[in-house]
Amino acid sequence: MHTRYLEDFEVGQTFETRAASLSQSQIMDFAMLYDPQLIHTDIAGAKDGPFGGIIASGLHTFCIGFRLFLDLGLINKSNLGGPGIDELRWTRPVRPGDTLTSTVEVVEVRESQSKPDRGSVRFLFTVANQTGETVCTFDSTSILKRRP
Secondary structure, three states, X not given: OOOOOXXXXXXXXXXXXXXXXXXXXXXXXXXXHHOOOHHHHOHHHHHOOOOOOOOOOHHHHHHHHHHHHHXXXXXXXXXXXXXXXXXXXXXXXXXXXXXXXXXXXXXXXXXXXXXXXXXXXXXXXXXXXXXXOEEXXXXXXXXXXOOO
């Protein structure tokens, strides 16, 4: 897709991403770097844990969900950053072999009152696995340029 600017987004628009699968080694590699809890890194220990095996870090799930949206190319040239993420929730564990997709809905578009060259778009992300079960949700705001 091509880059979109602030005025190209409308409340109610939704975008579907491609799918991405996670292997056990990807889950463990991410966890060793950023979230080295036993449920993410220790195969034997995780079997006896609350999930009955290795699961992906919630941070990993979030990162994949956001990356899949970025891969659409919609805001690559118009994005000026973002003030934060709200309402981040992990609703179901992600296991080795799961395949994730993101559905992203535009829930708010606002022009800046102080900087006329930009505004903000608030996106609601729903990350789902291969059976359509929601595994993660979050609300993300991006500051976007207006059309040049």
